[in-house]
Amino acid sequence: MSLTELRESLSAVSDAVPVPPPDVAGLHREVRRARARGTATWAASLGAAAAVALGGSALVASLGGSGNPAAPADSHVARDQDAVPVVVDGHLRIVDGDALGPVGPAVATVVGSTPHGVVVLTDDGTLGRVAEPSGALEPIVSDRVRTAYLDGDAVVYENERGLIRWRGIEPSVQPTDSAQTEQGRLMASASGIAVIAEAKGLMLHDSAGVHELYLDPDEVNVIRGVDAGAGPVVAVRTDAGVEVFWDHGASGAGLPGDRIGALAPDGHTYARPTEDGRAVELLDPRTMNATPVAGPSGQVSGLGWSPDGDLLVVVVHEGTATLWRCGPNGAGCAGEVDDPTGTLRLR
């Protein structure tokens, strides 16, 4: 059967359905109600099927996982919910309150915060953790690492040979789970899922199996970044805009515009700069409702979310970078710290 026959089936059904006469009295009642409601807004009309939440945060099935090893109870550095790791002039710094902490080791990327320290990746591919604000880098694995993401307090990484591995960040815990992908690249991992760019497409691996995150090849040339949040919800930033997927990739929404952005860990909110790039808005991908964020102003150079769900914004104004921290709903923003070098970034 071809699409022509799909058309014919829909047409045949529509022809066969009995059409009732208009209920004029009922319509008048509806009109009165509609007038009473005032001017309705029709611009935003994006709907979505129900998101299917995964139970628990089971390890990605396709990675051959056997469970998350228990975090060691004697961890010597607890995660400070207010502390935000940043990179300033190529070095790890910890923003605690309104102070920029001492200069830490040279890092390429901040992977994230865990109760056992800040996980970072260096230019030479060392994946390590920094347990104290000014402390040394302790390698977590002996592999050279290309990319890494936090999944709770475990880390999922891809080594230089393309092997994707999962392990707790505590150095005494040996890696037990791994998967070799065929020319695949690890793009994101969080909340028990991994997103891997494979030859057949961008694939979401979760406890229910493997699902395609369909990107239109006519529209998308470059994937600029992938965020994963609870749900699981995945936001894929491309040169054509942002595609947000839920329902195991079967449902989604598109946000036009080639801008930076960050999906909240809860998967419900996507933060991005406004069109002029000088302020921030929060979008609900399911409704396209946008909420402006009052406070940060200047060229928005970075967006992120703290582990406890606060919105983090970096703006550059007259050469100085300022880190702003706002509540999860974008309210109550306050400038935390200024970096006169203008190089401060979140990752």
Next chain:
Amino acid sequence: MSLPLVTVTEPTFSDFMAARWAPLFRTAYLLSGDQHEAEELLQSALARTCVKWSSIREKGAADAYVRRAMVHQMSSRWRRPRRELATDELPERGHGGGLDVRADHLALWEEVRRLPPRMRATLVLRYFEDLTVEATARELGTSVGSVKSQTHHALKRLRAALPDLELQP
């Protein structure tokens, strides 16, 4: 109904409704998959259209306005938890048995009815209303990429449900 004292070239809302009730009801039925829901959906969308009638410049595009109103209203329902649960309850097979259509059309329609509402709406706009991908995106208030994605997944589900059918894009 009293006649206007001056000749007008634009149709009144009553003219529009008299002419377009039946075809719009058919669209509402395909969108909702249910007769009663279709009637409610269309009635509500027409009421909103009536309120906005004077501000609709292109009366020829009023069909699209009503369709968009119906899609918008359905999307609000999908977002409500009650409806989200309801979408998981698959329509019972044989519901469409009262329709006088060929068995293969009916089999395909039953699978279309079982799709998530947004996917179904995408198929209806593209393959029943014959809208372009761009026009479908405008009516759904989403991106072209999303429409293509929804279409892709909808056809994939139909193929999986009806393996004997060879739906080619």
